[in-house]
Amino acid sequence: DTGVSQDPRHKITKRGQNVTFRCDPISEHNRLYWYRQTLGQGPEFLTYFQNEAQLEKSRLLSDRFSAERPKGSFSTLEIQRTEQGDSAMYLCASSPHVGELFFGEGSRLTVL
Amino acid sequence: DQQVKQNSPSLSVQEGRISILNCDYTNSMFDYFLWYKKYPAEGPTFLISISSIKDKNEDGRFTVFLNKSAKHLSLHIVPSQPGDSAVYFCAARINAGNNRKLIWGLGTSLAVNP
Numbered sequence: 001d002t003g004v005s006q007d008p009r010h011k012i013t014k015r016g017q018n019v020t021f022r023c024d025p026i027s028e029h030n031r032l033y034w035y036r037q038t039l040g041q042g043p044e045f046l047t048y049f050q051n052e053a054q055l056e057k058s059r060l061l062s063d064r065f066s067a068e069r070p071k072g073s074f075s076t077l078e079i080q081r082t083e084q085g086d087s088a089m090y091l092c093a094s095s096p097h098v099g100e101l102f103f104g105e106g107s108r109l110t111v112l
Numbered sequence: 113d114q115q116v117k118q119n120s121p122s123l124s125v126q127e128g129r130i131s132i133l134n135c136d137y138t139n140s141m142f143d144y145f146l147w148y149k150k151y152p153a154e155g156p157t158f159l160i161s162i163s164s165i166k167d168k169n170e171d172g173r174f175t176v177f178l179n180k181s182a183k184h185l186s187l188h189i190v191p192s193q194p195g196d197s198a199v200y201f202c203a204a205r206i207n208a209g210n211n212r213k214l215i216w217g218l219g220t221s222l223a224v225n226p
Contacts, residue, residue: 004155042116042216043201043214045213045214091156100146100158101214103155106154
């Protein structure tokens with residue numbers, strides 16, 4: 001399978017714990033995006049990488065959120081000291097050029 | 113401030129008929145528009161796109177129309193099939209320097225009834 005893959009698909013955690021999500025993009029895509037989606041909303045942009053460079057970060061991303069793409073391939077999104085408001089679907093997408101994004105199936109976070 | 117608006121949260125259509133999903137936008141800097149389909153518990157799947165220099169793009173049963181003067185685009189699905197039942201998102205691209213991202217509408221849930 002050469003699509004975008006995300007891991008884990010579902011994470012349940014207690015408030016205050018740290019969680020990390022991983023995204024493996026389509027291999028020839030140099031752009032990688034993280035979005036967050038809650039029920040009834042469209043995807044909200046979080047951050048964007050071109051190769052290993054993080055070019056943009058949304059104001060939605062508080063200091064508790066950090067994303068990395070150390071070698072320009074896979075990316076991780078870490079949330080520290082999780083809060084109940086962090087519960088959402090975290091979507092990763094990759095793109096060979098800006099515009100057409102290919103999404104993974106998402107990582108659903110539930111913070112108790 | 114919702115720059116991309118999908119004013120119909122839901123739409124119900126009979127199988128075989130046409131589904132028309134609408135999207136309005138406010139930012140004239142958008143240069144590319146996309147439609148995505150999303151099934152529950154899955155990530156959005158790209159469906160069709162259109163550049164701002166065109167007014168129509170067709171791909172099989174799916175056609176997207178763009179009216180730049182009205183800042184309006186629509187997705188037509190003909191004929192509609194039960195498997196088309198999903199949430200459809202309209203997204204618009206800003207491409208200015210390093211500001212490359214999509215702005216999304218809230219989605220329209222389409223139900224195609226057999």
